[in-house]
Amino acid sequence: TTSVMHTVLVPVKQDRREIFFQDVIRGLSAKSKYLDSKYFYDAEGDRLFQEIMRCHEYYPTNCEMEILQEQSAAISQTILAHTSRFDIVELGAGDATKSIHLLKELLNTGKDFTYYPVDISANVITQLEQSLPAQLPSLKVNGLNGEYFDMLKEANVLSAKNKVILCMGGNIGNFTPAEARKFCRQLRSCLQPGDLLMIGFDLKKHPQIILDAYNDSAGITRDFNLNLLKRINRELDGNFDITKFGHYPTYDPGTGACKSYLVSLEEQDVRIGEQTIHFDLHETIYMEISQKYDLEAAEQLATLSGFETVGNFFDQKKWFADSMWLC
Ligand code: AVJ
Numbered sequence: 031t032t033s034v035m036h037t038v039l040v041p042v043k044q045d046r047r048e049i050f051f052q053d054v055i056r057g058l059s060a061k062s063k064y065l066d067s068k069y070f071y072d073a074e075g076d077r078l079f080q081e082i083m084r085c086h087e088y089y090p091t092n093c094e095m096e097i098l099q100e101q102s103a104a105i106s107q108t109i110l111a112h113t114s115r116f117d118i119v120e121l122g123a124g125d126a127t128k129s130i131h132l133l134k135e136l137l138n139t140g141k142d143f144t145y146y147p148v149d150i151s152a153n154v155i156t157q158l159e160q161s162l163p164a165q166l167p168s169l170k171v172n173g174l175n176g177e178y179f180d181m182l183k184e185a186n187v188l189s190a191k192n193k194v195i196l197c198m199g200g201n202i203g204n205f206t207p208a209e210a211r212k213f214c215r216q217l218r219s220c221l222q223p224g225d226l227l228m229i230g231f232d233l234k235k236h237p238q239i240i241l242d243a244y245n246d247s248a249g250i251t252r253d254f255n256l257n258l259l260k261r262i263n264r265e266l267d268g269n270f271d272i273t274k275f276g277h278y279p280t281y282d283p284g285t286g287a288c289k290s291y292l293v294s295l296e297e298q299d300v301r302i303g304e305q306t307i308h309f310d311l312h313e314t315i316y317m318e319i320s321q322k323y324d325l326e327a328a329e330q331l332a333t334l335s336g337f338e339t340v341g342n343f344f345d346q347k348k349w350f351a352d353s354m355w356l357c
Pocket of ligand 1: 203
């Protein structure tokens with residue numbers, strides 16, 4: 031007999047930096063230049079977003095906090111009206127300062143459930159597993175560090191109960207309406223009849239209020255956008271001169287699309303690694319969409335992705351909505 035040497039070809043997972051590089055080059059080589067807003071959040075981007083949330087112009091965080099503080103009893107009742115055996119899965123749990131109000135309320139009903147916070151940041155999950163028991167000693171916590179859909183599948187393995195998914199923070203706004211439909215359909219495909227999804231929508235309101243929220247007078251949102259160019263310099267060996275780019279936020283009340291751009295203030299060449307990107311004078315980079323909804327559009331999104339709206343919870347000003355969807 032001859033012994034055969036087997037060479038197992040393990041597909042090498044492209045490392046994060048390589049994927050980041052390719053996404054950046056693809057976006058900046060396109061006819062209309064763009065960058066993906068998911069790359070805003072490095073350590074400095076996280077810090078700047080925290081600062082944005084403290085800007086007086088940036089209303090969404092306070093509105094949704096008010097909803098969780100003031101309406102958790104009503105939210106809890108809506109959950110209990112549709113399921114008697116459930117676990118909670120929060121997508122993008124962060125520091126859980128909003129959801130903690132709902133968790134407290136649900137614990138008070140005497141229901142036995144586990145809270146599965148999901149986050150892409152390992153740091154966030156470790157912090158939560160330490161901080162939550164101190165705040166809610168009777169809460170069962172099982173952190174899941176990874177991508178939303180992978181971790182949702184994991185939660186389905188760990189728990190046979192109904193799932194109540196929390197998707198707060200208006201993160202759905204970073205998708206175009208078509209992308210949002212795709213995301214919600216994919217979410218639905220991971221869920222079972224009887225499962226619930228609570229999802230946050232930033233609502234249409236006076237256009238000036240929306241534009242101001244993405245154009246704060248202290249210039250934090252400008253810095254937040256420019257930080258992505260700095261991140262490219264840091265991580266991908268780029269040489270962006272950020273003084274040669276301006277921030278241009280827009281809001282279209284017709285479509286509800288709040289889009290931000292960076293504008294090249296002169297004709298210039300920028301090097302990223304071995305690549306050179308040319309910018310014409312006043313050429314733009316499309317950075318981010320924050321889509322605003324009305325209740326009809328939110329309800330339509332529910333229907334088109336296989337959910338039924340069973341409740342809407344608002345702040346006093348009705349600037350933000352957390353909608354409860356049933357599978
Ligand atoms: C984290 C997506 C909810 O769109 O309002 C804030 C991000 N960008 N200011 C939003 C953001 C500029 C934020 N979300």
